[in-house]
Amino acid sequence: MIELENVSYTYGDGELLSNVSVELQPGSFHFLTGPSGSGKTTLLKLCYGALLPTSGRLSAFDQDISTLDRDQMALLRRRVGVVHQNCQFLDHMTLAENVALPLMVSGRSESSEHGDLTELLSWVGLGTRLDARPPELSGGERQRAALARAVILSPDVVLADEPTGNVDWEMSQRLLRLLIELNRMGKTVLFATHDLSLIRAAKSQIQARVLRISQRKLQLAGADL
Amino acid sequence: MSKGDIRNLLSRDTRADRVVPPTGYTAHLTLFVSGAMAFLAVFALALSLASGRIADRWATELAGAATLRINAPTAQLAAQTEAALTVLRQTPGVASARALTGDEQAALLSPWFGPDLPLDTLPIPQLIEIVEGEPGLDAAGLRLRLGAEVPGAVLDDHSRWREPLVDAAMSLRRLGWVSILLIGGATAAMITLAANASLAANAQIIEVLRQVGARDRFIAGAFVRRFTYRALLGAAVGTLLGMTGVLLLPEASDAGGFLTGVGFQGGGWVLPALIPLLGAVVAFFATWTAARRKLKELS
Numbered sequence: 001m002i003e004l005e006n007v008s009y010t011y012g013d014g015e016l017l018s019n020v021s022v023e024l025q026p027g028s029f030h031f032l033t034g035p036s037g038s039g040k041t042t043l044l045k046l047c048y049g050a051l052l053p054t055s056g057r058l059s060a061f062d063q064d065i066s067t068l069d070r071d072q073m074a075l076l077r078r079r080v081g082v083v084h085q086n087c088q089f090l091d092h093m094t095l096a097e098n099v100a101l102p103l104m105v106s107g108r109s110e111s112s113e114h115g116d117l118t119e120l121l122s123w124v125g126l127g128t129r130l131d132a133r134p135p136e137l138s139g140g141e142r143q144r145a146a147l148a149r150a151v152i153l154s155p156d157v158v159l160a161d162e163p164t165g166n167v168d169w170e171m172s173q174r175l176l177r178l179l180i181e182l183n184r185m186g187k188t189v190l191f192a193t194h195d196l197s198l199i200r201a202a203k204s205q206i207q208a209r210v211l212r213i214s215q216r217k218l219q220l221a222g223a224d225l
Numbered sequence: 226m227s228k229g230d231i232r233n234l235l236s237r238d239t240r241a242d243r244v245v246p247p248t249g250y251t252a253h254l255t256l257f258v259s260g261a262m263a264f265l266a267v268f269a270l271a272l273s274l275a276s277g278r279i280a281d282r283w284a285t286e287l288a289g290a291a292t293l294r295i296n297a298p299t300a301q302l303a304a305q306t307e308a309a310l311t312v313l314r315q316t317p318g319v320a321s322a323r324a325l326t327g328d329e330q331a332a333l334l335s336p337w338f339g340p341d342l343p344l345d346t347l348p349i350p351q352l353i354e355i356v357e358g359e360p361g362l363d364a365a366g367l368r369l370r371l372g373a374e375v376p377g378a379v380l381d382d383h384s385r386w387r388e389p390l391v392d393a394a395m396s397l398r399r400l401g402w403v404s405i406l407l408i409g410g411a412t413a414a415m416i417t418l419a420a421n422a423s424l425a426a427n428a429q430i431i432e433v434l435r436q437v438g439a440r441d442r443f444i445a446g447a448f449v450r451r452f453t454y455r456a457l458l459g460a461a462v463g464t465l466l467g468m469t470g471v472l473l474l475p476e477a478s479d480a481g482g483f484l485t486g487v488g489f490q491g492g493g494w495v496l497p498a499l500i501p502l503l504g505a506v507v508a509f510f511a512t513w514t515a516a517r518r519k520l521k522e523l524s
Contacts, residue, residue, distance in 0.1 A: 048436070050435075050436070070440070070441055070520070070521075070524055071440050071441070071442075074435070074438050074439060074440040074441075075438065077435070077436060077437065077438040078437075078438035082436055088429075088432070088433045088436065089433075090244065090430055090433060092246045093243065093244070097243070101244070101433070101434070101437050102437040102438055104244065105434060105437055105438055105439035105440070105443050106438055149437065153438070
């Protein structure tokens with residue numbers, strides 16, 4: 001589904017990732033861990049085309065990502081839902097509008113999918129906050145809304161970049177459960193976190209692989225959880 | 226870009242328009258610039274059309290006429306005038322020729338000497354007005370014959386001062402059109418700057434839109450529509466104000482000479498209506514180009 005073969009990424013004079021190879025199989029669940037600044041976000045950005053590899057080959061859905069034009073890249077991103085640590089909402093729009101943003105940009109009618117939107121927001125526990133503005137939401141609510149936005153187009157892959165970085169343990173557990181639920185629906189999930197306790201907590205709930213970035217290299221952190 | 230693309234870009238898309246928040250600074254700048262430029266364009270257009278009319282009129286009126294002046298002692302003036310008229314009647318290309326009356330000559334001189342000039346006491350040459358016909362006047366041949374038969378006759382076919390006047394009027398017309406082109410270019414430059422500022426101010430929104438799968442066309446469309454409609458509105462107001470200004474200019478009159486009558490005439494009043502449309506077209510392409518460039522930079 002998404003495959004990196006000897007991918008390196010250099011910014012300026014510094015190499016941030018070196019010869020990374022990994023394949024995200026359909027329906028798999030991967031944790032990506034490593035200390036802050038190790039390159040987790042860079043790896044995720046490479047996976048959805050926000051950055052292009054300096055060398056190596058990265059293919060997504062059987063397409064070499066470096067050969068895609070901007071329109072093709074946009075279509076690719078509709079198949080990859082992304083949850084950022086800082087959520088990236090548009091503050092002048094309501095929560096419902098923010099979550100429906102992928103519908104808007106893909107030309108699908110929000111009104112015809114209003115039922116689905118409400119259902120989705122209820123699924124993440126925000127069914128009563130449709131008209132709230134992003135600044136009115138708590139950290140946990142924002143993360144859950146970001147997750148709802150990431151999956152509204154029913155993407156094949158969900159990339160979560162430290163979604164639990166700014167929330168308490170309880171909310172981290174809740175977000176993890178939502179991602180596990182998505183994986184059980186058949187979605188491929190790549191969950192970047194530096195919180196090893198969260199990974200351990202997932203052990204009993206999901207068959208996942210743990211990838212660790214250390215010194216610009218990607219390693220399998222151990223046996224499957 | 227196909228017609229369909231242009232139609233799609235201009236079709237009201239409330240969803241896309243809602244995504245990009247309106248920014249007061251660029252909105253006011255676009256409205257003001259397009260309004261001011263349209264106002265100036267109306268005057269440039271009026272000047273150009275008026276210059277064209279003057280050039281055509283001078284070319285037509287003066288090209289078909291010539292003047293014969295008889296300089297002779299008072300005693301011989303009548304005889305030489307009659308001889309000149311006889312020559313003219315026999316000359317091919319002369320449709321008619323007639324000697325001006327004393328009153329007509331006085332009327333010609335009165336703007337310079339006043340109405341009370343005692344013409345009968347002055348040695349005023351006799352003027353003969355010649356109207357050209359087919360196949361056209363052979364001025365050189367006529368001069369030769371007049372030189373032999375009417376020694377005091379001097380033929381003026383107006384070419385000496387007609388051509389510079391027509392050239393001046395034509396230059397003025399060209400200047401008007403060049404001004405309109407410059408106004409269009411300046412509008413495009415200003416709107417490009419405003420669009421760039423707006424795109425830069427919304428870089429974060431563009432990043433979010435890209436991340437959720439927006440194509441460049443969707444993102445650019447939101448900016449293109451906004452700037453095009455703003456330019457259309459600003460230019461419409463500027464054009465109305467400009468046309469009001471032109472309407473208040475003095476009417477064409479003999480007393481005012483060519484300095485009056487600069488306004489529009491007849492169907493010419495329809496032409497300024499094209500200015501807002503042209504402003505919108507300029508804004509459309511300026512914003513589209515700026516957006517494509519900026520989006521490429523941001524990718």
